[in-house]
Amino acid sequence: MTTIAILSPGDMGAAIGAVLRRSGFDVITCLDGRSNLTRLRALESGIREVGFMDDLVMEADLVLSVLPPGEALSLAERVARSLKRTRARVTYADLNAVSPGTAKRIEAVIREAGSAFIDGGIIGGPPSGPGSGTRFFCSGPDASALEGLRDHGLDVRVVGPEVGQASGLKMVYAASTKGTTALWTGLLAAARALGLQDALMRELEGSRISAEVMRGIPSMPRRSRRWIAEMEEIAATFAEAGLTPRLFEGAADIYRLVGSTQLGALTSRDDNPDLDTILEAMLQTLRV
Numbered sequence: 001m002t003t004i005a006i007l008s009p010g011d012m013g014a015a016i017g018a019v020l021r022r023s024g025f026d027v028i029t030c031l032d033g034r035s036n037l038t039r040l041r042a043l044e045s046g047i048r049e050v051g052f053m054d055d056l057v058m059e060a061d062l063v064l065s066v067l068p069p070g071e072a073l074s075l076a077e078r079v080a081r082s083l084k085r086t087r088a089r090v091t092y093a094d095l096n097a098v099s100p101g102t103a104k105r106i107e108a109v110i111r112e113a114g115s116a117f118i119d120g121g122i123i124g125g126p127p128s129g130p131g132s133g134t135r136f137f138c139s140g141p142d143a144s145a146l147e148g149l150r151d152h153g154l155d156v157r158v159v160g161p162e163v164g165q166a167s168g169l170k171m172v173y174a175a176s177t178k179g180t181t182a183l184w185t186g187l188l189a190a191a192r193a194l195g196l197q198d199a200l201m202r203e204l205e206g207s208r209i210s211a212e213v214m215r216g217i218p219s220m221p222r223r224s225r226r227w228i229a230e231m232e233e234i235a236a237t238f239a240e241a242g243l244t245p246r247l248f249e250g251a252a253d254i255y256r257l258v259g260s261t262q263l264g265a266l267t268s269r270d271d272n273p274d275l276d277t278i279l280e281a282m283l284q285t286l287r288v
Contacts (some may be wrong), residue, residue, distance in 0.1 A: 001027055003068065005060035005090075006047060008034055011268050013066040014041035015126030016154070021046045023127070025151035030056045035283045037267060045241065054192055062145055065094045066122070070229030072096040076205045079115035079176060091145040093118040095136065099237040103249055107140075107163050116142040119163040121170025123227045128232055139165035169221040171237040172183030177228055179234065182251035184213045185258070185278070192279045193286075218272040221263035224255040231255060261285050 003026045006017045016161045017027040027047045031039050041050060050056050057063070057079060065075055072094060079092065094103060107117040117140065124134035136156045138146045140163040150156040159165045206212045220227075231252035235245035242245070258264060259283040263273055264272040273281075 001061040001145065003028060003060050003062075003221060005029060005056050005063045007056075007063060007079075008067045009038055009045060009047050011041070012122065012126050014045040014047065015128065016046040016064065016066060017042070017047040018154040019127050019129055020149070027235060028056060029060055033231040038268070043069060053078060054086050056169065057082045057088040058086050060083075060090050061094045063090050065269050067096060067235050068226035068229060069097045069102075069225070072098050073106055073109070076109045080109045083110075083115055084111040087114075089115050091116040091142060092184040093120050093138065094167075095122050097119040097121065097170055097233060098167055098176060099233045099240060100168045101240050102204040103164050116145070117163065118142050118146050119148060119166045121166045121251055123170060123173055127154060130155070136210070137169055139163060139167075146198060146270070147251065168237060174230060175234050176237075178212055178230065179248060180253050181216055182227075183241050184210070185217055185220065185282075186254045188214075188217075188275070189279050189282045193283055197279075204253065214275060215273055217278060220255075221232050221258050221273060221278060222266035222270065223273070224270060225259040225264050227255045227275040228252050228259060255287060257282055 004020055005028050006013045007029060009017055009029050021027050028050050029042055029047050030053050031042060031049050032052060050059060063079065067071060067075060076094065092115055093107050103119045107119065112116045118138050119140045120136060120138045122134065122136055127134035130153055134155060136154050137159050138156060139159040139161065141161065143158050147156050147158055159169055188197065191197045231248045235248035235252065238248060240246040257279065263278060263281050
């Protein structure tokens with residue numbers, strides 16, 4: 001395995017590409033239709049652009065799909081069309097925050113096109129190399145291709161033999177983190193709307209959990225739009241397990257509200273807003 005494709009080099013994908021480049025891999029991507037910022041990230045990470053998706057699948061040994069979860073299935077379908085046209089064979093690893101059910105639908109698309117599939121999930125921020133704390137979980141019968149990257153700067157861990165297990169782990173973990181952020185953002189906005197923000201803050205003084213969660217809220221708006229689909233995938237995961245999906249449908253609504261404000265257009269290259277700015281932007285949108 002010498003050539004690895006990253007689709008798409010956003011913050012996470014570009015960081016993965018940079019780690020793999022330092023390990024000696026030829027890392028490629030297809031930037032057709034991607035933003036100027038994505039193009040810049042690819043350039044900064046040393047990721048080589050190929051012209052079209054057909055070119056990518058003919059060159060790549062392994063394709064890593066890393067993009068907002070709402071785009072995961074449509075990207076797999078696009079890759080599958082190229083695989084059929086070119087008769088190329090790759091190993092396709094879906095590392096997106098999708099439910100086990102969505103992972104299995106993506107698997108069916110890729111296997112029907114004649115290629116191997118790995119179910120994956122990422123926990124942690126963009127990696128910088130060994131010891132960065134980012135964990136790459138994988139499952140399924142073809143997981144060894146991704147597991148091999150453990151020796152090349154990525155902390156890869158096998159969850160189990162079945163497709164859906166790695167995605168399921170990502171879903172329940174993200175429910176505890178991003179789901180909690182949505183809950184706290186909503187309750188703080190409600191307190192502000194009721195004129196009780198200061199009183200609530202006094203009651204929360206000394207609370208380790210609230211302080212930790214609130215420290216993470218300022219970086220949330222720039223992620224809010226892609227977290228909508230992630231909450232919907234978590235809701236689907238809970239429904240697949242026989243539990244109510246409504247907790248995380250509500251979390252999706254919170255991120256949808258934040259994403260509808262001007263703060264939703266921020267990127268990782270912008271300064272994070274403070275908590276008061278976020279809450280006021282949410283309430284102003286509701287007043288309109």
